[in-house]
Amino acid sequence: MSGYLDIVRPAYGENSLADLMPSVSAVLGVPGAEDVLALGATLGDVDRVAVLLIDGLGVYQKEAVARLAPIVAELDARTLTSGFPSTTPVSLATLGTGRPPGQHGILGFTVRKPGGGVLNHIHWGKDPDPALWQPMPTRFETAVAAGVPATQVTQPSFQGSGLTVACYRGASFVGAADPGALAEGMLTALKGPGIVYGYFADLDHHGHGTGVGSPDWEAAATTVGTLLDRLVNGLPPRAALLVTADHGQLNTPAEGRLDLSLDAELSAGLIGVAGEPRVRYLYTEAGAVDDVLSTYREKLGSSALVLGRDQAIEEGLYGQVADAHRSRIGDVVVACLDHTVVLASACEPASAGRLVAYHGSLTAVEMTVPLLSFVRPSN
Structure with a gap:
């Protein structure tokens, strides 16, 4: 492996x-x-x-x-x-x-x-x-x-x-x-x-x-x-x-699971959460993007690649993105690395946090x- x-x-x-x-x-x-x-x-x-x-x-x-x-x-x-x-x-x-x-x-x-x-x-x-x-x-x-x-x-x-x-x-x-x-x-x-x-x-x-x-x-x-x-x-x-x-x-082991819904710092500035546990899309309040980026980078460190929407697009992760599709991507994209997932228990079925194997990231x-x-x- x-x-x-x-x-x-x-x-x-x-x-x-x-x-x-x-x-x-x-x-x-x-x-x-x-x-x-x-x-x-x-x-x-x-x-x-x-x-x-x-x-x-x-x-x-x-x-x-x-x-x-x-x-x-x-x-x-x-x-x-x-x-x-x-x-x-x-x-x-x-x-x-x-x-x-x-x-x-x-x-x-x-x-x-x-x-x-x-x-x-x-x-x-x-x-x-x-x-x-x-x-x-x-x-x-x-x-x-x-x-x-x-x-x-x-x-x-x-x-x-x-x-x-x-x-x-x-x-x-x-x-x-x-x-x-x-x-x-x-x-x-x-x-x-x-x-x-x-x-x-x-x-x-x-x-x-x-x-x-x-x-x-x-x-x-x-x-x-x-x-x-x-x-x-x-x-x-x-x-x-x-x-x-x-x-x-x-x-993914239990110790690799972080629930943003149970963490006030990780929930701050968000108006929506989508994606899935290995790739989180975070939709932010007006003016909150930089704070959310900083918080997630600090909290997750090397266990995730945390990018703004424009950076994720510029790095070619999606290929060329049509203007009509851009807003579907989160203002902040959290791509988990290592054996890490970011759960969102307040936004998803409980079953999403009970899976054994995950995918979605890079x-x-x-x-x-x-x-x-x-x-x-x-x-």
């Missing part, structure tokens, strides 16, 4: 999740798409590509998963970065649009809405309108417009959700309630040319609930192996399977994700 707490910044336009679907699109002949990742050299003459996102399968989890799912070690592998924050809704939108977060506007697990109140991107219906909140065309829309079919295969309950519409609009929806149905749905869609996207959540779910390396997490890792075996063995000719993730995860264990590949050549 050497270097797992090193800071890793997103490699937009070079080697990030934002570059995956444009590269897949280019391989499949979508006009205007650029093969940034040079996938054409690896995939060859394919006419159908499956992209499976395994939630929580960071590079630093890959070895442990491979011990329980040997096929993971058998696939060709390289490393990408997620976007920032390294959290599920941000990464799903980054992958689905092929754009950095600053362009698609899904900039955190939760963000403050312009009129006040907090939007949780996971529990998002029709307000705000997903097509307005995330205005960029998805890579599925551009593929379909070019005559390349696109299909998404995921949990039935996700159909029509705000996040699904924001990230995957344009792709035909196929519900899959379990790993077997996920594999079947993806392989059925691969009977014809096009792009097929699948999503598997269990590894992340059990990492949060019982910890990376727990028995439940290991059972989910075994299921990953079963799923990949089924997909690899079922791929038709001229098909490729790409496997990636949205982020890694980091187990450490290597959170930011680096694998890109695994397997190609079934033409007969």
Whole structure:
């Protein structure tokens, strides 16, 4: 695990999740798409590509998963970065649009809405309108417009959700309630040319609930192996399977947990709190930004990178940020380092403070994700 707490910044336009679907699109002949990742050299003459996102399968989890799912070690592998924050809704939108977060506007697990109140991107219906909140065309829309079919295969309950519409609009929806149905749905869609996207959540779910390396997490890792075996063995000719993730995860001990809601100094000057425990967005009273920055830097020291909004944007954490999206980012951004989280018990469900593993920040264990590949050549 050497270097797992090193800071890793997103490699937009070079080697990030934002570059995956444009590269897949280019391989499949979508006009205007650029093969940034040079996938054409690896995939060859394919006419159908499956992209499976395994939630929580960071590079630093890959070895442990491979011990329980040997096929993971058998696939060709390289490393990408997620976007920032390294959290599920941000990464799903980054992958689905092929754009950095600053362009698609899904900039955190939760963000403050312009009129006040907090939007949780996971529990998002029709307000705000997903097509307005995330205005960029998805890579599925551009593929379909070019005559390349696109299909998404995921949990039935996700159909029509705000996040699904924001990230995957344009792709035909196929519900899959379990790993077997996920594999079947993806392989059925691969009977014809096009792009097929699948999503598997269990590894992340059990990492949060019982910890990376727990028995439940290991059972989910075994299921990953079963799923990949089924997909690899079922791929038709001229098909490729790409496997990636949205982020890694980091187990966090009790002594690394700080609750801003229970600390008068950390609560001073705030009118809103969003983000999540590893990346806090702090929205401040007028004129309070400098005081909040100073307080958090003093209190957290080397256990967090504390930036003003403008500095976070200037350092390229989000890519180029559209003017309409800037206010979604906190006036102050607290990116936890080490094994630290900043809880906000007065603003979030109690369950947020009971998780075992977290993610969202800039450490290597959170930011680096694998890109695994397997190609079934033409007969």
